[in-house]
Amino acid sequence: MVRYRRNFLPGGIFFFTLTLDDRSSSALVDHASLLRAAFRKTRNERPFALDAVVVLPDHLHAIMTLPEGDADFSDRWRRIKSAFTRSVVAAGVPLSRDHRGEYALWQKRFWEHTIRDERDFERCADYIHFNPVKHRLVSSPADWPFSSLHRYARAGILPRDWGGYGEADRGNFGERAD
Known part of the structure; x- marks a missing residue:
């Protein structure tokens, strides 16, 4: 079995990618207000700063920046994913269940990178903000x-037309050059 190694850095800043189980789903944008509410609820229970975010269909x-002395980003994502799932189900959206009877909305894990x-x-x-164009x-x-x-x-951190036509040529926005 693969052992995932996470860098639990108290007060750290982290980049995350979370994905729906069904990559053809558009649940995140279809129910963006419910996702926003899940973030707010979780932030009220377990504070964090959301420094940058992009929500795509799937x-x-x-x-995310965690408070000083706190390294538990996994619990925050568990709460966000759970609150969103419960809200979507309560809204009457039919969701399939996995072999254990749990709703199969999200992929089980997430990808994380410690900001250095x-x-x-x-x-x-930049990668986050350019991602809708990439897709x-x-x-x-x-x-x-x-x-x-x-x-x-x-x-005033970025111009309103940041990343417009031709901007893609100025860098790879966080992706490896092959």
Whole structure:
């Protein structure tokens, strides 16, 4: 059995990818308000900062900063996933169940990367904000409504037209060059 090694760094900053079990599903954007509520509920119970996020139809990417002395990002994701699933079921959306009788909405695990420095943070945030273009959902990141890019633009961190036509040539947005 594979042993997953997680870097539990108290007060750390982490990049995450979480994916729905059914990659053809659009549940995350179809029920974005329920997902937002799951984030708020979890943040009230177990504080964290959501530094950057993009929600796509079947997966999401996020950068999360944990409070000083706290390294438990796994519990936060468990709570978010569980609250969202319960809300979707309560809304009457039919969900299949796995062999144990649990709702099969999310993939069991998630991918995580510890942010090492400011440059790494910027690279991951760029990847997050450009992801809807990468998946050909829009031609410009600003056209995707489920992204913290809009918050970054309002705060003056990035221009409103960041990542528009031609911007893809300025870097690989966190992906390995092959």
